[in-house]
Amino acid sequence: MDTMQQLLRKAELTQKNIELDLMFRKNMAFFQQAEPTIYERYRDYTPKELQLVFTEEGYINLYNMGGSKLPVYNKDPFVFCQEYIDKYKDLPTSYRISARTTKAIDPENDAHIHHMNPLIDYMNGTEKKDRATILEETTQFVLVHGVGIGYHIPMLLEKTKVQHMCIIEPHEDNFYASLHTIDWHKLYDYFDRDYSTLNLVLGQNANGSFELIRRYLNQIGLFNAVKPYIFDHLSSPEMKEATSIFFEKLPTMIGAMGYFDDEQVSLSHSVANYRHEIPILRDHILLNKKSITLPAFVVANGPSLDSAIEFLREHQHEIIIFSCGTALGSLSKAGIKPDFHVEMERTRPVVEWIETSTTPEFRESIICLGLNTVHPDTFDLFKTRGMGMKSNDLGTHFLCQYIGENEFLVNLSLSNPTVGNTGMAFAAALGFTEIYIAGLDLGFASDGQHHSSLSKHYDIKDEHQESLNLYKAEASGNKKLPGNFGNEITSTAVYAHARLSVESLLKQNPQVNCYNTSNGVFIRGTTPMHIQDITLGASNNIQKGQFCKTLFLEYFNNDGLRKISSNEEIAKHFKPAIKLCEEMAKLFTRKAKNRTDAFKMLSSQHKIALLTGVNSKTQYAYSILKGSIHSFNFVLAKSLYNGSSQEEGVEIFNAGLDYYQKFLKQAIQKMKSSLLEKDKRSRNLSQKLKH
Numbered sequence: 001m002d003t004m005q006q007l008l009r010k011a012e013l014t015q016k017n018i019e020l021d022l023m024f025r026k027n028m029a030f031f032q033q034a035e036p037t038i039y040e041r042y043r044d045y046t047p048k049e050l051q052l053v054f055t056e057e058g059y060i061n062l063y064n065m066g067g068s069k070l071p072v073y074n075k076d077p078f079v080f081c082q083e084y085i086d087k088y089k090d091l092p093t094s095y096r097i098s099a100r101t102t103k104a105i106d107p108e109n110d111a112h113i114h115h116m117n118p119l120i121d122y123m124n125g126t127e128k129k130d131r132a133t134i135l136e137e138t139t140q141f142v143l144v145h146g147v148g149i150g151y152h153i154p155m156l157l158e159k160t161k162v163q164h165m166c167i168i169e170p171h172e173d174n175f176y177a178s179l180h181t182i183d184w185h186k187l188y189d190y191f192d193r194d195y196s197t198l199n200l201v202l203g204q205n206a207n208g209s210f211e212l213i214r215r216y217l218n219q220i221g222l223f224n225a226v227k228p229y230i231f232d233h234l235s236s237p238e239m240k241e242a243t244s245i246f247f248e249k250l251p252t253m254i255g256a257m258g259y260f261d262d263e264q265v266s267l268s269h270s271v272a273n274y275r276h277e278i279p280i281l282r283d284h285i286l287l288n289k290k291s292i293t294l295p296a297f298v299v300a301n302g303p304s305l306d307s308a309i310e311f312l313r314e315h316q317h318e319i320i321i322f323s324c325g326t327a328l329g330s331l332s333k334a335g336i337k338p339d340f341h342v343e344m345e346r347t348r349p350v351v352e353w354i355e356t357s358t359t360p361e362f363r364e365s366i367i368c369l370g371l372n373t374v375h376p377d378t379f380d381l382f383k384t385r386g387m388g389m390k391s392n393d394l395g396t397h398f399l400c401q402y403i404g405e406n407e408f409l410v411n412l413s414l415s416n417p418t419v420g421n422t423g424m425a426f427a428a429a430l431g432f433t434e435i436y437i438a439g440l441d442l443g444f445a446s447d448g449q450h451h452s453s454l455s456k457h458y459d460i461k462d463e464h465q466e467s468l469n470l471y472k473a474e475a476s477g478n479k480k481l482p483g484n485f486g487n488e489i490t491s492t493a494v495y496a497h498a499r500l501s502v503e504s505l506l507k508q509n510p511q512v513n514c515y516n517t518s519n520g521v522f523i524r525g526t527t528p529m530h531i532q533d534i535t536l537g538a539s540n541n542i543q544k545g546q547f548c549k550t551l552f553l554e555y556f557n558n559d560g561l562r563k564i565s566s567n568e569e570i571a572k573h574f575k576p577a578i579k580l581c582e583e584m585a586k587l588f589t590r591k592a593k594n595r596t597d598a599f600k601m602l603s604s605q606h607k608i609a610l611l612t613g614v615n616s617k618t619q620y621a622y623s624i625l626k627g628s629i630h631s632f633n634f635v636l637a638k639s640l641y642n643g644s645s646q647e648e649g650v651e652i653f654n655a656g657l658d659y660y661q662k663f664l665k666q667a668i669q670k671m672k673s674s675l676l677e678k679d680k681r682s683r684n685l686s687q688k689l690k691h
Contacts, residue, residue: 017053019609020180024503030185038202042535050173052149052180062149062177072148072234081152085235089135089159092233093230097250097492099123099635100493107683111666112628116276119635119659124651133647135160136646138220138596141225143213143243144168146234150178156231157190163599164224166199166216167190170238175202190369195603209242214253222253223637224599224629252497254634256392258627260667263394266344267624268394268676270372273387273401274564279556280372280380283386283409285431291511292551295536296320296432298440300336301327304519305439309334312438316485317544318536322427323679324368325350325419327439329357335360339548340363341379344390344415344422349683351377365545367552369426372396375679377471384549386556388412388426394623398573399564407560416504418442418498421505428509430555435512436534441520442499443481443489482522485530489521499523577621578671580612581664588661591654595640598653602633628667633662 003629029382031039053063057074062072073080101117108114132616139160144153147169158161169175192200199210199216204328217225230243283313297312297319299305305327312321314337322333323338331338341363343350354363360381368382379385389396391411403409415425420440427435479496480488491499499521506514506525516526517534564570587605590596613622639656640649 002373010045013054016060019058020154023183024180027184030445032186032377034185034188035200038200039567041203042179044196045172045176047173047176050171050177052177053125053612055435060149060181062174067594071279077149078151081149081233085152085155085159088156088231092133092135093232094133095228095230096129096641097226097254097638098635099102099638101433103235105108105347105683109681110259110261111244111663111670112261112631114666115659115663116259116628116631119272119656122659123635123642123652123656126639126648128644135229137161138163138278139229140164140227140599142166142229142231143246144231144233145233145239145243146236147174147178147662148234148555150182152231152233153182153187154347155327157187162195163195164199164220166201166213166297167206168201168213168239170202170204170209170236170242173607174234175200194664195600204242206231206238206245210245210249210646213242213246214249217253219610221603221633222257223602223606223633225250226637227641232611248496249500251493252500253294254631257630257634258392259631260374260625260628260663262346263624263627264670264675265679266373266393266395267398268348268391268678269375270393270399271564271570271676272376272678273372273374273379274399274561277558278305278377279386279552279558280561281412281555282383282408282557283384283555284429285511286509287410288431288649291383291429291433293434294320294432295434296322296437297438298322298324298420298423298427299331299422299442300418301329302323302439302518304517305442306436308517311531311534312336315536320548321433323366324421324440325351325421328354328356332358332362339544340367340426341382342419342423342426343421344681346371346373346375347376347681348377348679349681350375351381352683354378357467363534369422369550371412372399372424384552385606388415388422388429391414394620397623398446402562402564404560404562414501416501416514417494421498421501424502424505428505428512430551433511433513435514436529437514437516437518437521437523437526438531439518440502440522442487442495443483443491443517443520454651480590484516484518484520484522484526484528491521495521502526512582519533527608570676573620574614574624574675575621576618577624578668579620580609580621580625581668581671585661585664588657591657592650594650595646598650599637600642603636605629606633624671625667628663636660 028039029044029673046641049064051065053061055061059075059078061077064070064072099120101120102113104110104113107117109146112501126258137160139162141164142156142162144167145167147153147167153167188198197220204212204622284681299312299321301324312331313334313336320340321336322340324342328338328341366382368379368385370379370387372387372395373390373393374387379387387397389409389411391413396409396411400409410429412425412429415422424435431513456572478490480490481496481499483489503524506512514526515529515534516523517529517531522528581631583604587601592601609622609626612618613626636653636656639652642652643649
């Protein structure tokens, strides 16, 4: 009897091995044609830790062949997956992403904000936060953690029609096992339909996984992930960290879209600054490897600047000081003259801030460093000035065509969203490797103070005072972040974005040692250090003025740049943008019939926009409109999940289309009449100073 059972067992095992081998061969033949990189990676692959085993109970399981020798699944994997799917169907894990209005001075002048803010207000008023979450008949986007044996994937697709699926599997043994157990060709066929995709992220760490997810979402349109579902299957710390990074950086991805009016002003200011022959940043430490060990202080205007004032005043002749934005006025009031002043804001009230908080005599020897988007009148307030070219910016993109052969510009990446980020980017680019941060709180003091007590913010009487203080401690949507010296700090989405930007800059520039003296949020990659604990060492006997001027001349010049076109010639480049707006307006003249139809409309617009971007004749049209197109797509997609039902969500979507149509109409008018018009907003701050 034992011999018979052994023979049957052996026959069964042989048959199962044949089936597994046949499935593996079928999958490899498919991937050889469809995904050659996957084929090359796994055709001669040998598992390192996990191995498929045919159990005594008669099913296939994954076993850890290392220390534990335990099965990955505590029961038949097919039963395990089916039970989990049944539970997930009734209580899936999904995320709702909030949308908030943008505060701006005179928003009616901006086609985007003027119509986006009312759309967001309308949409938020229709949101039902207590609406039951169940797995619906169609799901737009699912992020799957883990492949394992893979049975859960086709099971999930039986419960809901998934439009876009992204699968993360950092452990290659798992994916190798799935090549023997599920039909990947069949899965790919499932997604081989219009407006549908499958994306595999294999063998990556958390940061690598996030980067591939980010690229994927930019390709299919971020609006598809406005309500992302997460399916955890054999999740690991790497997968959870990747998802954590995804949701931490998602607001940054949304915020980085930009918008039409920002790009229009960028174009007009970039052209004007180029014509005024403002020297351009042409070198970077990452290119020339020249480092400066002199201590550089990047000084922003946060509340904790107050605690650094005495140190800066006492040591100002030994250190290089970069003042950022309104910190210039605070330093002036304290009798501290920076070596470099940094600006990034493009609106004209910046000119008023500088004029009302400093004197021409004070500014005379200060070198102004600004992004190409900065208002030309801001540069005019300084004798020596240079501009860094902002990355992912229309003005930068447009000016690149005027660079001569064998010449180049340096894109100043990670220079936003705050002027403190710009200061950090310039300091790193110029080669400073010992950088101290002061007043870059990226959060609020316990009393809600938003700037240094020396700031002109507290000296202005203005009916628009609320708009001058754009970020508030008590605003909805704020978050708690770890403090630089312990406890938690109240921060905003913009400040959280700024924090991530500094962290990315420091990763990009590993030669920089950065010390954070600010009593604000903790910034990864910096060393927290109280200002009174700084030891500068021997006094630096340098002529700071001459040193900074020589450094400036080494990094900034206009060599090899060609003359820019006339306004009429420039306008011709943007005629396709007008046609694109008209095409979008026509696309949305009809009402969506259901949610699927609405997503098809949004996907069609996204595809048209991307095709415009890859065409060399229409690339500038895409650059000026892409931010607003992607932003409206995202907010309109979010509206589809509002209301009490899918039908009501579609009604909200259709009503929201009117706001988008109005934006397109105003954008067309602005491109026809004021494409190269500089920002004209004014706060008349000199009249509003308190006596």
